[in-house]
Amino acid sequence: MINIKYEELPDVEKKLLNEAEKAMETAYGPYSKFYVGAALLTNDGTIITGSNFENSAYGSTICAERGVILRANAMGYKKHKEIAIIGRGEDFDTEEVIAPCGSCRQVLYEVSQISDYNMKIILSTTKKEKIIITSINELLPLAFRPKDLRIDIKK
Ligand code: THU
Numbered sequence: 001m002i003n004i005k006y007e008e009l010p011d012v013e014k015k016l017l018n019e020a021e022k023a024m025e026t027a028y029g030p031y032s033k034f035y036v037g038a039a040l041l042t043n044d045g046t047i048i049t050g051s052n053f054e055n056s057a058y059g060s061t062i063c064a065e066r067g068v069i070l071r072a073n074a075m076g077y078k079k080h081k082e083i084a085i086i087g088r089g090e091d092f093d094t095e096e097v098i099a100p101c102g103s104c105r106q107v108l109y110e111v112s113q114i115s116d117y118n119m120k121i122i123l124s125t126t127k128k129e130k131i132i133i134t135s136i137n138e139l140l141p142l143a144f145r146p147k148d149l150r151i152d153i154k155k
Helices: 011-024 064-074 102-115
Strands: 002-004 034-042 047-051 080-089 120-124 131-135
Touching: 011 034, 011 047, 011 064, 011 080, 011 120, 034 064, 047 064, 064 080, 064 102, 080 102
Parallel strands: 080 120
Antiparallel strands: 002 131, 034 047, 034 080, 120 131
């Protein structure tokens, strides 16, 4: 896990984070009034974005991270290298980076298995003054794996 300044991010990660920031403004969050944007970098360099989509039955809410993964999958993009995540409140900016919830970590882990790659995860505060670069293996150690079911997802 490293802390990095926005100015020090490589251009690709800057772009990814900026796309996540734009996507954050598409969030549908009338209940929590918390808006999250996510941008996926596919293994061919395409960027795909998503945001959280809430529901009056609160448990049916879909986080930005899972939303963007489903969107990418439906577009035919299965393998990914990175995801950038950013969030804000209705009337506040985050002081610390927001990190994916447990369910999203498990789904990101599945994507990392499909991708054969320890996905990089870029987390940012609203104003991008604090940025952390981490990975799915770091955020979900000792994950439950396809292998635990004796499933080879490559077959
Ligand atoms: N949320 C995300 O979309 N991603 C996260 O990493 C954390 C939480 C959403 C879900 C819900 O719509 C709102 O933020 C408040 O929990």
